[in-house]
Amino acid sequence: MTAQPDARAPFAGVNATWNYTLGSIVFLFLLLDLLVITDLLVRYLNSESGLLLALIVACIAASATRIRYCWFLRGEGEDGMPRLAWTVALFLPALAAWVLAFVLPEAAVFAAAQLWFSGVLFSIVVQRKLRWQVMSAVLVVTLIPIATRLLSGREALDLAERNAAPFVVIYSVLLPLMVISSLWLWRIVRRLDEARHLAAELAVTQERLRFAADLHDVQGHHLQVIALKAELVERTLAAKPDYAAEQVGEIRVIAKEALEETRSLVAGLREVELGDELENAREVLTLSGAECALEVSETPASVEARRVLGFAVREATTNILRHSEATSATISLGPARGGFELVVVNDGIATDPGGAPDASPDGRSGSGLAGLRARVSVLGGTLSAMPVRTSFELRLWLPEGGSQ
Numbered sequence: 001m002t003a004q005p006d007a008r009a010p011f012a013g014v015n016a017t018w019n020y021t022l023g024s025i026v027f028l029f030l031l032l033d034l035l036v037i038t039d040l041l042v043r044y045l046n047s048e049s050g051l052l053l054a055l056i057v058a059c060i061a062a063s064a065t066r067i068r069y070c071w072f073l074r075g076e077g078e079d080g081m082p083r084l085a086w087t088v089a090l091f092l093p094a095l096a097a098w099v100l101a102f103v104l105p106e107a108a109v110f111a112a113a114q115l116w117f118s119g120v121l122f123s124i125v126v127q128r129k130l131r132w133q134v135m136s137a138v139l140v141v142t143l144i145p146i147a148t149r150l151l152s153g154r155e156a157l158d159l160a161e162r163n164a165a166p167f168v169v170i171y172s173v174l175l176p177l178m179v180i181s182s183l184w185l186w187r188i189v190r191r192l193d194e195a196r197h198l199a200a201e202l203a204v205t206q207e208r209l210r211f212a213a214d215l216h217d218v219q220g221h222h223l224q225v226i227a228l229k230a231e232l233v234e235r236t237l238a239a240k241p242d243y244a245a246e247q248v249g250e251i252r253v254i255a256k257e258a259l260e261e262t263r264s265l266v267a268g269l270r271e272v273e274l275g276d277e278l279e280n281a282r283e284v285l286t287l288s289g290a291e292c293a294l295e296v297s298e299t300p301a302s303v304e305a306r307r308v309l310g311f312a313v314r315e316a317t318t319n320i321l322r323h324s325e326a327t328s329a330t331i332s333l334g335p336a337r338g339g340f341e342l343v344v345v346n347d348g349i350a351t352d353p354g355g356a357p358d359a360s361p362d363g364r365s366g367s368g369l370a371g372l373r374a375r376v377s378v379l380g381g382t383l384s385a386m387p388v389r390t391s392f393e394l395r396l397w398l399p400e401g402g403s404q
Contacts, residue, residue: 014193018074021186025179026070029117032171033063036110039165043106055100055111061093062114069118072125073183081125094118101145108145109165113172116142120175124183135176200284215262222258226251274299277310281317281331290326290346297334305398308375309333309342312383315372316344316394324392339381339399347391372396 037059044052069090072082081087094114101111119138123131229247237244278294285292300306313331320326326346333342369385376383381398 014190017189018186021182022070022073024182025073026067028171028175028178029063029066029070032113032117032168032175033059033066035168036113037063040107040110049104051100051104052107055097055104055107058093058097058100059110059114062097062118065089065093066118066121069121069125073121073179074186087122090118090122091115098142098145102148105149108149110168112142112145113168116172117175120179123176124179219258219262222254222261225254226258229254274306274310274313277313278331278333281313284317285320285326285329290320291328293328293330295330295332295334298340299333300340300398300400305340305379308372308379308381308398309340309396311375312342312372312394312396313344315369319369319394320344320346336397339397341398342394342396344394345388345391 037056040052040056040059043049044056065086069082069086072086094117097111097114101108104111116138119142120135123134123138126134229251233244233247233251236247278296282292282294300309316331320329324346329344329346331342331344333340335341369383373383376396376398379398381396383394383396385392385394387393
């Protein structure tokens with residue numbers, strides 16, 4: 001059979017999603033600032049006004065601090081406020097531009113807008129319950145120089161001849177909505193990622209609880225019987241030595257049964273059927289954020305070969321999760337060169353693909369590629385694991401019969 005990749009694309013990495021969100025917000029502010037500064041530069045070149053030059057400098061400084069302040073949006077008031085020095089740096093040039101709005105009627109809108117831009121950013125990082133109060137207060141203060149100019153009856157605001165002004169006004173009105181909606185989408189992705197990790201941890205915890213319950217059922221009964229018979233032996237040893245000796249023999253048999261059942265329980269946990277191991281690998285890699293394609297045309301009939309291939313799939317999956325930052329992986333298994341070949345490829349280069357070998361509970365080769373290579377060599381197969389261009393590839397081949 002051939003299993004196709006999961007149609008549901010895995011979530012992009014949380015960091016990558018944040019980078020997209022941050023980039024869109026920074027681009028929005030850069031666009032607004034470029035429109036404002038370009039317009040002011042044209043007017044300064046025509047008039048060479050010192051006040052216009054001071055406003056241009058204030059706008060550039062305000063733009064630079066806003067761009068840096070965007071990095072604090074990731075916390076959004078939940079992970080602590082930025083240091084006071086950053087907030088002062090955010091508002092200081094914007095307040096300077098706002099003051100110049102009282103003396104520069106031809107640039108009052110652009111000058112006052114600097115305070116609004118910075119205020120919107122600040123309102124996002126404060127606690128959510130204070131967001132709209134802060135934004136409303138900043139809006140009122142921003143409109144003071146404009147309202148003063150309009151109500152005084154003095155020279156009207158020069159907007160008609162300025163092509164950039166309508167765009168700046170429209171984007172200024174929509175700015176809170178655009179920033180908040182971008183961050184809202186980012187929060188959804190972050191919550192989904194947290195839920196995904198929580199689901200994986202919960203699955204592991206449930207499996208541990210299941211194993212603990214099975215182990216308790218196996219060991220609890222036998223230990224209880226052993227304890228009762230040991231107490232019986234203690235009471236009857238002097239009066240009925242033959243009967244006590246018989247009970248000691250039964251204790252030995254029960255202890256042996258308990259040991260065998262415990263080994264069977266552990267073996268059942270460790271040795272998963274090859275088909276299930278392949279499906280588990282795809283599911284785990286998909287949950288970790290790596291799009292996994294599973295391509296299986298045929299599997300070997302040999303039980304030992306299937307067991308080794310299952311260990312190989314498990315080892316490759318573990319190494320991808322522990323030692324790489326893969327976003328895509330391919331697991332393929334099928335006939336090749338008179339045997340069967342397993343190929344696992346991922347686009348994240350493993351930093352320590354082999355792991356440290358150690359002894360396994362059954363006394364055979366330990367974990368890591370060293371232990372896997374020993375298992376493969378027993379069956380007469382070959383194993384290679386190495387970077388191939390920008391990917392890491394594990395390639396395992398076993399002969400048709402499973403041994404030589």
